[in-house]
Amino acid sequence: MSALLRSEARKALATSTVSWLLPLTAVVGVVGTLAPLVASSPGTDPLSDDGLQQAMHGAAAGATLVIVAGIVGTAGEWRFGQSTQTFLTTPRRSHVLLAKGLVHLAIGSIYGIAAGVAATAAAWGWYRSNGHTLPLERSAVWLTLLGCLAVSALFGVLGVAIGAIARSQTTAIVGVLGWHVLIEPTLFTASPTVFRWSPGMASFALRRQPSDDFLTAGPAALVLVAFIAALCAAGLRSVERADVTA
Amino acid sequence: MSAGQAQPALVCRSLTKRFGDTVAVDDLSFDVRAGTVTAFVGANGAGKTTTMRMLVGLVAPTSGHASVLGRPYRALARPRDIVGAMLEGPGAHPAHRARTHLTITATAAGIPTARVAEVLELVGLADHAHRRVGTFSTGMRQRLALAAALLGDPAVLILDEPSNGLDPPGIAWMRNLLRSLAGEGRAVLVSSHLLPELAEVADRVVIMDRGRLVADAPLDELLAGRSRVAELRCADPAAVVEAISHTGLAAAQLEGDLVVIEGLSAQEAGELVSSVGAGPVHHLVERRGTFEDIYFDLAATGGGGA
Numbered sequence: 338m339s340a341l342l343r344s345e346a347r348k349a350l351a352t353s354t355v356s357w358l359l360p361l362t363a364v365v366g367v368v369g370t371l372a373p374l375v376a377s378s379p380g381t382d383p384l385s386d387d388g389l390q391q392a393m394h395g396a397a398a399g400a401t402l403v404i405v406a407g408i409v410g411t412a413g414e415w416r417f418g419q420s421t422q423t424f425l426t427t428p429r430r431s432h433v434l435l436a437k438g439l440v441h442l443a444i445g446s447i448y449g450i451a452a453g454v455a456a457t458a459a460a461w462g463w464y465r466s467n468g469h470t471l472p473l474e475r476s477a478v479w480l481t482l483l484g485c486l487a488v489s490a491l492f493g494v495l496g497v498a499i500g501a502i503a504r505s506q507t508t509a510i511v512g513v514l515g516w517h518v519l520i521e522p523t524l525f526t527a528s529p530t531v532f533r534w535s536p537g538m539a540s541f542a543l544r545r546q547p548s549d550d551f552l553t554a555g556p557a558a559l560v561l562v563a564f565i566a567a568l569c570a571a572g573l574r575s576v577e578r579a580d581v582t583a
Numbered sequence: 584m585s586a587g588q589a590q591p592a593l594v595c596r597s598l599t600k601r602f603g604d605t606v607a608v609d610d611l612s613f614d615v616r617a618g619t620v621t622a623f624v625g626a627n628g629a630g631k632t633t634t635m636r637m638l639v640g641l642v643a644p645t646s647g648h649a650s651v652l653g654r655p656y657r658a659l660a661r662p663r664d665i666v667g668a669m670l671e672g673p674g675a676h677p678a679h680r681a682r683t684h685l686t687i688t689a690t691a692a693g694i695p696t697a698r699v700a701e702v703l704e705l706v707g708l709a710d711h712a713h714r715r716v717g718t719f720s721t722g723m724r725q726r727l728a729l730a731a732a733l734l735g736d737p738a739v740l741i742l743d744e745p746s747n748g749l750d751p752p753g754i755a756w757m758r759n760l761l762r763s764l765a766g767e768g769r770a771v772l773v774s775s776h777l778l779p780e781l782a783e784v785a786d787r788v789v790i791m792d793r794g795r796l797v798a799d800a801p802l803d804e805l806l807a808g809r810s811r812v813a814e815l816r817c818a819d820p821a822a823v824v825e826a827i828s829h830t831g832l833a834a835a836q837l838e839g840d841l842v843v844i845e846g847l848s849a850q851e852a853g854e855l856v857s858s859v860g861a862g863p864v865h866h867l868v869e870r871r872g873t874f875e876d877i878y879f880d881l882a883a884t885g886g887g888g889a
């Protein structure tokens with residue numbers, strides 16, 4: 338298993354998409370953090386729990402790109418016939434998926450840390466230039482950052498699962514973006530009590546985006562983990578049954 | 584080599600594969616033994632690639648089974664050390680360098696990465712090791728695919744059209760390589776459409792037609808059963824074909840202005856031309872039936888699987 342992990346890690350690092358998505362995730366995290374601060378109405382208190390969470394949850398604004406990296410790492414194998422080579426070496430396909438899941442859990446964590454550090458630095462600068470100090474010791478800050486990191490790490494595994502189900506990079510990426518950016522928010526607006534249980538909304542709750550309609554962080558984490566576990570099972574089944582013909 | 588003479592290196596038993604309504608492989612059974620080159624031929628769409636993919640566990644048979652040294656491929660602990668397969672291209676990310684691609688494979692397979700340089704040298708890609716696979720020519724891609732197949736120094740080789748895209752020296756090199764691999768006691772199953780090339784190296788021939796087995800025999804045996812063929816050019820080829828159609832002793836056909844007569848010696852053919860007044864003769868040779876003749880008799884009905 339450790340040989341397979343090393344091989345999969347090497348494969349991911351040699352894929353340029355994975356390397357340029359890292360700075361992009363951090364940049365989106367910075368933008369996601371600064372935007373609510375810059376746009377906040379003059380009356381709001383940036384040092385309230387809500388104000389802090391509103392800013393800091395933006396650190397995970399780029400986490401969707403972690404899903405994209407997971408999709409590229411898994412579904413991408415079917416694009417150039419890499420899957421043939423991979424399964425010739427490791428015919429137990431579940432082992433390959435497990436290794437990919439672990440590698441992308443690590444990649445998601447690294448992206449998450451990079452985005453968190455960049456977003457914190459940006460927020461620190463904004464607070465300072467407005468005559469405040471970013472109170473890192475307050476749970477509204479560090480729990481939010483921790484939630485962002487958890488979301489990013491979990492999204493790495495989610496990307497692998499979705500890539501395994503779709504086995505087509507384009508379908509998977511278009512599907513994820515369509516769902517997460519368009520369909521899910523629309524459904525949530527239509528019926529918050531039902532769709533706060535949906536995975537994307539649970540991820541917003543886990544990264545502590547302030548909203549009375551969201552689940553609390555604990556149940557949100559459970560929902561997200563359960564959803565990802567179910568997709569992993571579906572992805573495993575899909576890959577185990579697939580004929581590798583290219 | 585761990586492939587003993589006792590059990591076949593590769594076994595297909597009643598292998599059948601359907602893709603929806605298409606029967607790609609239909610009740611196919613044959614063996615491949617150590618120390619031999621088995622040529623695997625058939626029209627486009629006959630089912631060769633599908634069969635090879637079933638042998639290595641990439642495609643699941645609808646029914647029947649395939650095994651390598653007595654075990655299903657998926658049950659092998661270190662498959663790269665036992666089987667080297669080359670299936671339609673190197674299966675490398677175009678942005679990966681040749682060396683990176685092989686290192687990734689070697690790492691997962693538990694093969695020392697020093698072996699990567701060895702196989703790159705062996706296939707003539709040592710000077711291109713640092714180049715991205717996306718920039719490779721067709722022949723270089725084939726060589727890289729072969730390099731991956733050879734990584735684990737396997738006793739069994741499954742090669743799908745390995746000479747595709749190789750230059751003439753490359754084709755000659757491949758011929759020698761196949762010979763020496765079998766000479767070292769390895770089992771080699773090789774598909775190709777280059778029949779004269781295969782005839783040079785094959786010990787045994789497996790011919791498929793529309794998913795079914797139509798021949799599985801030593802090449803010598805198949806050739807021995809062939810009658811001789813006379814080929815000639817003369818002033819009035821149509822008259823020769825016409826005359827032969829009345830004898831019932833031989834079959835003649837026109838390929839352009841070339842008269843191909845199956846079952847006559849050169850002498851008999853020459854005498855026939857002069858007896859029907861179709862001379863003068865411009866060209867006359869006699870040859871034995873070739874692999875190509877066998878192929879056209881047994882597998883030419885495929886026509887792309889139609």
Ligand SMILES: Nc1ncnc2c1ncn2[C@@H]1O[C@H](COP(=O)(O)OP(=O)(O)OP(=O)(O)O)[C@@H](O)[C@H]1O
Binds near residue numbers: 580629634
């Ligand atoms: N993934 C697939 N889905 C549907 N049909 C397939 C698939 N792969 C192969 N086939 C069909 O199976 C049949 C056998 O194809 P295969 O590739 O095994 O032939 P082949 O003998 O290797 O041909 P060629 O000489 O052209 O390489 C063809 O009719 C092909 O269209």
Ligand SMILES: [Mg+2]
Binds near residue numbers: 632633
């Ligand atoms: Mg083929």
